[in-house]
Amino acid sequence: MRSESWLSIYKLLILxxxxxxxxxxxxxxxxxxxxxxxxxxxxxxxxxVLYKFGEIKGWSLYEIGYLYAVLTLARTLYRTFGDEVHHxxxxxxxxxxxxxxxxxxxxxxxxxxxxxxxxxxxxxxxxFVLVWAFIGLLRSGQIDWTAIPLTLFIIxxxxxxxxxxxxxxxxxGFWTTRISExxxxxxxxxxxxxxxxxxxxxxxxxxxxxxxxxxxLVNYIPSLYILRGELGLWAVGLTGLGAVFFLLLSLWFxxxxxxxxxxxxx
Amino acid sequence: xxxxxxxxxAYARNxxxxxxxxxxxxxxxxxxxxxxxxxxxxxxxxxxxxYGVQGMVAYIAFNQAALWITxxxxxxxxxxxxxxxxxxxxxxxxxxxxxxxLMAREWGQLAYQFVYKSLPIFTLYFFLFHLELPxxxxxxxxxxxxxxxxxxxxxxxxxxxxxxALWTTESNWLYWGNYSLSNLLSGFFVPLEWLPDWLARLAWxxxxxxLLYVPSxxxxxxxxxxxxxxxLFWCLLLTILxxxxxxxxxxxxxxxxx
Numbered sequence: 187m188r189s190e191s192w193l194s195i196y197k198l199l200i201l202x203x204x205x206x207x208x209x210x211x212x213x214x215x216x217x218x219x220x221x222x223x224x225x226x227x228x229x230x231x232x233x234x235v236l237y238k239f240g241e242i243k244g245w246s247l248y249e250i251g252y253l254y255a256v257l258t259l260a261r262t263l264y265r266t267f268g269d270e271v272h273h274x275x276x277x278x279x280x281x282x283x284x285x286x287x288x289x290x291x292x293x294x295x296x297x298x299x300x301x302x303x304x305x306x307x308x309x310x311x312x313x314f315v316l317v318w319a320f321i322g323l324l325r326s327g328q329i330d331w332t333a334i335p336l337t338l339f340i341i342x343x344x345x346x347x348x349x350x351x352x353x354x355x356x357x358x359g360f361w362t363t364r365i366s367e368x369x370x371x372x373x374x375x376x377x378x379x380x381x382x383x384x385x386x387x388x389x390x391x392x393x394x395x396x397x398x399x400x401x402x403l404v405n406y407i408p409s410l411y412i413l414r415g416e417l418g419l420w421a422v423g424l425t426g427l428g429a430v431f432f433l434l435l436s437l438w439f440x441x442x443x444x445x446x447x448x449x450x451x452x
Numbered sequence: 453x454x455x456x457x458x459x460x461x462a463y464a465r466n467x468x469x470x471x472x473x474x475x476x477x478x479x480x481x482x483x484x485x486x487x488x489x490x491x492x493x494x495x496x497x498x499x500x501x502x503y504g505v506q507g508m509v510a511y512i513a514f515n516q517a518a519l520w521i522t523x524x525x526x527x528x529x530x531x532x533x534x535x536x537x538x539x540x541x542x543x544x545x546x547x548x549x550x551x552x553x554l555m556a557r558e559w560g561q562l563a564y565q566f567v568y569k570s571l572p573i574f575t576l577y578f579f580l581f582h583l584e585l586p587x588x589x590x591x592x593x594x595x596x597x598x599x600x601x602x603x604x605x606x607x608x609x610x611x612x613x614x615x616x617a618l619w620t621t622e623s624n625w626l627y628w629g630n631y632s633l634s635n636l637l638s639g640f641f642v643p644l645e646w647l648p649d650w651l652a653r654l655a656w657x658x659x660x661x662x663l664l665y666v667p668s669x670x671x672x673x674x675x676x677x678x679x680x681x682x683x684l685f686w687c688l689l690l691t692i693l694x695x696x697x698x699x700x701x702x703x704x705x706x707x708x709x710x
Contacts, residue, residue, distance in 0.1 A: 220625035224632040238646045367476040386493030
C-alpha cells in the first residue's frame, strides 16, 4: 500500500476516535481542566524549589522553566499520538492485542489512532511556561529570535526520543506482560529528573539519563547551546540524530518483541 | 470479626503477587533515590535549614516509603468499577454499611502495602542513606499514630472520590487531581515551611499536610505530638462527610439492567 493511503487511514482512525471521545463532553472538558491542574501543580513543585533557592547550579528560573516547558511539550506531542503505546499493558493482559494483530494494518498504525487524545491542558500549560521563559530570556538578551525555530525543532525531536523510550519500554511487555512499574522508572522518574539540570545528579545517574534512558537529550543537552551558547550547534543536531537513532532502535526492538508475543488466551 | 475477615481476605489476595511486588519496589525506590539525589545536589550549594542534607534525605526516604500507605490507596476504593458493572446495587443491599465494608477491605490492602512495599523500601534506604531511627518511644508512637491517621484520611478521601462516580461518568480525573494536589500540599517533596506563604496557608486549611508532612516531622523528631490533634480533627470531619455522602448515594443509585 502507498504511504498516502496509510496516512489517510491514519487520519480517518483519528477522526473516529475523536468523535467517540466527544460523545462525553462533560468528561472531555472536566478531564482537560484536571489535566491543567495536575500540570500546574507539577510545575509549581519545580518553581517552589527555585523560589526557595534562587538558582540551581547556576541555572536561573527562566532557564529551568525552559527545560521544563520543552520536556512537557515534547511529552505532550508523544502522548497525543502515542498514548496507546504507553497503555499497551491493557492489551497484553486482556489479550486484546490478538484483535489488533489480525487487522490488515501494521500493529502500530492500528494501535496509535485508538489512543489519540487532544491534550489541551498540557499544551496550554507547557506553552505558557515556554512563552514566559522566552520573554524573560529575550529581555535579558540571553537568547535571540533564532532560539524559537531551534526550540520548535527540539520539541519535535524530543517527542521522537520520548516515543522511542516509551515504545522500547512497552516492548518489554512481550516478555513481562506487566510494564507499568517499568514505565514508572523509564518514563515518569526519568522525566522528573530531566526537569532539572543534570549536573545536580551523581555522574553515573546523569550518564544513565543521556544514554540508556536518553531523556537528557530532549532538553538538557540542546539547551546548553540554545540558552547558554555552550557546546555548539551540533548539540541541537545531536538531539535530531539521537531521535532518529533511538526511534530506529526501538522500532527494531518492537518488531523483534512482536515475534515473541504470546496471547493470554482470554 | 466480619471486618477483620474482609481485611485479611484483601491482604491474602495480594500475597499471590508478592514476588512481583517486591521486584516492583525497585521502581518506587528509584524514584525516592532520584529525589534524594536532587536534594543532595541542592545541599552542595545551599543550606537546607533545620533539616540539613542528611535530614532532607531522611525526610524524602520516609515520605517515599510512607506513600504506599498514605497516598497510594485504591482509586475510589473500587467504587467506580462497581458503578460501571452495577455491583454497587448489590453492595448497598448488604447488611453492612458501604463505608465500613469498603474501608475494612482497604485496611487489608494497606496492611499488605505496609509489609511488602513500605517496609522493604524503608529498609533499603535505611542502609543506603544511613538513616537514623527516632530515639524515643514517644516519637515512635506519635509517628505511628500520625501514619495510622493519614491512612484513614486517605481511605476517606478515596471513598469520597469513588462516590462521585455515581454522578459523573469518570472519577478517574478526580483521583489524579487529588494525587497531584497531595504531592504539592502534603510536603511530599518540599517541606511546607518552604512553600510560598499563601500556598502554605492554603495547605494547612486542607487535610494534605497530615498525610505526609506531619508523620515525617514526627519521625525526624522535629514536630510536636500536639500536631496529632489536627490529624484527629480531619479524621472526624472526613468520617462525617463520608457518612453523609453515603445517605445521598443511597437515593441516587440507578440500576441500568446491565
